[in-house]
Amino acid sequence: xxxxxxxxxxxxxxxxxxxxxxxxDGALIERGRYIARIAGCNDCHTAGYAMSGGQxxxxxxxxxxxxxxxxxxxxxxxTNLRLSMAVMSEQQWLEAARTQTARPPMPWFAxxxxxxxxxxxxxxxxxxxxxxxxxxxxxxxPGQEPAGVAIIFPAPPPSR
Numbered sequence: 001x002x003x004x005x006x007x008x009x010x011x012x013x014x015x016x017x018x019x020x021x022x023x024x025d026g027a028l029i030e031r032g033r034y035i036a037r038i039a040g041c042n043d044c045h046t047a048g049y050a051m052s053g054g055q056x057x058x059x060x061x062x063x064x065x066x067x068x069x070x071x072x073x074x075x076x077x078x079t080n081l082r083l084s085m086a087v088m089s090e091q092q093w094l095e096a097a098r099t100q101t102a103r104p105p106m107p108w109f110a111x112x113x114x115x116x117x118x119x120x121x122x123x124x125x126x127x128x129x130x131x132x133x134x135x136x137x138x139x140x141x142p143g144q145e146p147a148g149v150a151i152i153f154p155a156p157p158p159s160r
Contacts, residue, residue, distance in 0.1 A: 025124060032125025035118055036062065039110065044069075044078040062126055063133030068140070068150035073103045075146045077136040085123060086131040093123045103139070105153055 036042060042049040042056070047065040049056045064080030085093060097111040097119050111119070140146055 028121045028124045029128045031121035035122050045081050064136035066137055066148050068146045069105050069153050070150040071104055071153035072155050074142045075140040075150050076103045079136050080133050081126050082129055082132050085126045090123050094119055
């Protein structure tokens with residue numbers, strides 16, 4: 001009898017732990033959704049988001065964009081985060097967020113300065129969306145003309 005009671009209590013504890021883990025993951029995903037909105041991730045990484053005042057269905061979020069950003073560095077394109085994060089572990093994402101630098105206009109320094117819990121939440125949210133879309137066009141070095149639309153980004157001010 002003690003064995004059955006012990007087994008039943010252990011099973012309940014495991015189930016409660018699983019439910020708690022799912023609730024925690026749900027809270028992280030919600031936090032990540034919020035961060036993607038307020039941090040401006042969608043502004044570049046979701047086609048048409050900024051121009052529509054954020055009226056893009058969530059199923060289309062963070063799939064990159066073929067609109068380039070052109071400046072003295074060349075032409076960059078917003079990465080398809082859903083494809084990128086689909087092949088990264090959470091630890092790889094945290095490392096990349098802390099150590100990467102990127103060409104303008106990507107505010108890589110904002111990721112570097114973001115709290116680890118917020119980076120984890122953003123990762124969980126993007127992963128919850130699942131992979132979708134196509135890879136962004138490849139970077140073009142200075143002097144190469146983009147095939148499609150590119151926004152001309154101003155040169156940085158002269159150093160003092």
